[in-house]
């Protein structure tokens with residue numbers, strides 16, 4: 268079966284890779300529009316303390332974490348060894364150990380329910396977090412969980428696409444529009460070229476609603492701008508630092524390669540596709556980030572990235588086949604957790620496109636669930 272994937276962020280790249288593994292004839296197309304979330308994303312993989320406690324979402328995001336090591340191994344078998352995914356552990360910090368009680372309780376509940384990927388949970392007294400992440404304020408206490416990971420979006424995206432290309436996928440560049448016949452989607456148009464297909468997967472991130480609008484299909488997903496700062500420090504081995512997970516505060520820190528520490532990020536709902544770095548956005552992140560980690564005061568500002576998170580209205584992904592439009596699969600709306608959930612969501616989208624059974628039930632994520640309102 269021939270399948271076209273629109274969008275080659277983390278979700279589309281994963282869908283393309285898995286489709287080739289499942290034996291499909293695969294075309295993928297990307298517009299390279301500025302603001303791809305996968306490029307800007309921080310890459311914290313730690314969904315167990317998410318504000319979204321919907322059981323369907325927990326099932327999806329926890330399964331996504333479980334799938335990561337298997338995916339990395341499969342990419343490695345395909346010769347893609349440059350994936351930057353590391354189990355660096357995570358730290359939740361607070362002004363006192365008492366403030367962390369609810370965090371510890373929640374992690375323990377998950378562990379009791381068998382979520383062993385969380386790893387070991389340790390409470391650290393005041394000063395403990397700084398021993399693990401030397402830029403932090405020495406007055407912070409923390410909880411350390413050994414199972415949190417860090418992934419860099421772009422190398423993983425490229426590894427998935429390269430593996431798909433090696434397996435015969437065809438890459439197209441440009442902005443795709445959906446081609447239909449009656450109610451059904453039957454392919455895409457890219458510039459003047461029409462590519463017909465048995466199914467089309469829309470994995471166009473925050474742009475997915477625009478893409479589906481001509482079908483009279485209303486997708487409740489919109490861009491949320493995130494501005495994220497890359498600082499350069501004088502120390503090496505920054506990639507081994509644990510991630511400072513945003514739980515009691517909205518802000519976070521993590522180490523990247525090449526002496527970079529990443530500080531994030533703004534969450535600008537209603538931003539539209541305004542791809543600008545703003546003084547207010549940078550000031551907000553610096554103020555909150557340096558409050559957590561005053562040791563970064565002397566770091567230099569190496570880069571500022573801007574990305575549009577695909578945010579759904581109700582916080583749940585849009586993942587499934589819209590009932591009104593045969594031939595179409597939607598895979599987006601992963602919001603703040605798209606680098607965590609995206610690779611697994613791409614696998615599920617590939618199976619949906621081929622009419623195969625999925626690893627978990629995607630009921631509840633119907634992409635047109637709000638269209639009757």
Ligand SMILES: Cc1cc2nc3c(=O)[nH]c(=O)nc-3n(C[C@H](O)[C@H](O)[C@H](O)COP(=O)(O)OP(=O)(O)OC[C@H]3O[C@@H](n4cnc5c(N)ncnc54)[C@H](O)[C@@H]3O)c2cc1C
Pocket residue numbers: 273274275276277278279296297298299300301302303304305306307308309310311312420441442443444470471472473474475478492493494495531532533573574575576577598599600601602603604605606607608609
């Ligand atoms: C600042 C920031 C920090 C983040 N931190 C984390 C984190 O720590 N952990 C985590 O799990 N997630 C994080 N995320 C979220 C994560 O990055 C996103 O949810 C995820 O990358 C979304 O992937 P995607 O493939 O759906 O969309 P995208 O990566 O945005 O890709 C969509 C692609 O579709 C293409 N496209 C759009 N329209 C068309 C068209 N008509 N034709 C062809 N191509 C088209 C675009 O060019 C783009 O390449 C963060 C995001 C941001 C912005």
